[in-house]
Amino acid sequence: MTVEDIESRLARDDSVDVNNIVRRRARALGPAYRLSYDAPIHLVRGEGVYLYDDLGRAYLDVYNNVPAVGHCHPRVVAAIAEQAATLNANTRYASELVVDYAERLLRTFPSELEHVMFTCTGSEAIDLALRISRFHTRREGIIVTANAYHGITTGVAEISPMIGERVPLGRHVRTIHAPSSGDGAGPVWAAAVSSAIKDLERHGIGFGTLVVDTVFSSDGVFTHPAGFLQDAVGVVHAAGGLVVADEVQAGFGRTGDMWGFQRHGVVPDLVALGKPMGNGMPIAGVVARAELLTDFGTAVKYFNTFAANSVCVAAARAVLDVLADEGLLDNATSVGQYLRSGMSRIASADRGIGEIRGTGLFIGADIVAPHSDGVPDGPRAQRLMNRLRERRVLTGITGPLGNVLKLRPPLPFSRENADVFLSNLDDALADV
Secondary structure, X not given: OOHHHHHHHHHHOOOHHHHHHHHHHHHHHOOOOOOOOOOOOOEEEEEEOEEEEOOOOEEEEOOOXXXXXXXXXXXXXXXXXXXXXXXXXOOOOOOHHHHHHHHHHHOOOOOOEEEEEEEOOHHHHHHHHHHHHHHHHOOOEEEEEOOOOOOXXXXXXXXXXXXXXXXXXXXXXXXXXXXXXXXXXXXXXXXXXXXXXXXXXXXXOOEEEEEEEOOOOOOOOOOOOOOOOHHHHHHHHHOOOEEEEEOOOOOOOOOOOOOHHHHHOOOOOEEEEOHHHHOOOOOEEEEEEHHHHHHHHHHXXXXXOOOOOHHHHHHHHHHHHHHHHOOHHHHHHHHHHHHHHHHHHXXXXXXXXXXXXXXXXXXXXXXXXXXXXXXXXXXXXXXXXXXXXXXOEEOEEEOOOOOEEEEOOOOOOOHHHHHHHHHHHHHHHHHO
């Protein structure tokens, strides 16, 4: 995109500073970075479920899941500041802070998952999980969903088809469709996994790992019926493979459970966590069955220089405190249901909303052409997202056809916030 293109896009925005910032951004950062929305926003402050631009205007955040307990939560901010003024060191020193946090984090998982290894990002966590799985199974074959996104390292980009055709999948990777909603989803999806395993083996590639985003976010958000992952996990284990649950987006209470895999009644072999762990601070990790790390941890040197540094661990500990003390998992369940019910009422008026999927505060809604019997309409979804932005409500788009409105607000999102969103959604649908 040229500077002239950017300036044309900014013509509608009344903040003079944005024009200059975006020009400088294009020159300094180059073409690889993308901006959200047709008219970019110059954000300068965040608080709770709101973001504020340079003119002091508030935007209701219905999209950013990384600050899980809310933007600039005072308890997290205080924990970061206090620890930064005390000590910030790496994990090669004996640290009670790190051990206390690890023990507390592991208590939120099934007892079979006994160890945690820390990283700085979700991409690193997925990459490490793949290394562990490959070391244990001695097999390279990986299965992911057809529009999956798992991260940006070289190895993880190879299993992230959402990035696009210019980033080729690894030859050891097979893709399958995302599970559909409704009865029979489990056996049908397990059959797809089984077929992909056979294809890998037919081509001389041993199957080792199934990687699953437990809400199938980039595939369009698929969460129902509860339990549909069970059959596929059984197929994987029968074939000698391991299951990696990608909880970067679903984890830390977003679905109303602490972890997205819990509602399916399964225990993964490895679980990847991302930056919601520290409310946006660079801390992430892999939780694993003990037997998987017995040989790996002994034979392979692993040191991630500042993963689980003191400041990030303090932030992560504060996040667990806030999740427990403020009842945010229950809030995700109740407000999420309220939000989906409100969206269903709007959809019933034939406003161009199709199926609404999700659990807790992770929701995907198909945007379809009005009066079309459910024909996906990606361009209309883009217009809707941008019209909501003009109304200072921030949302996103996902799915292979780009027609799924994606909602994942910070977890303190309230019914009052939901009412604001629903009112603006109704009006924006009329506009587009």
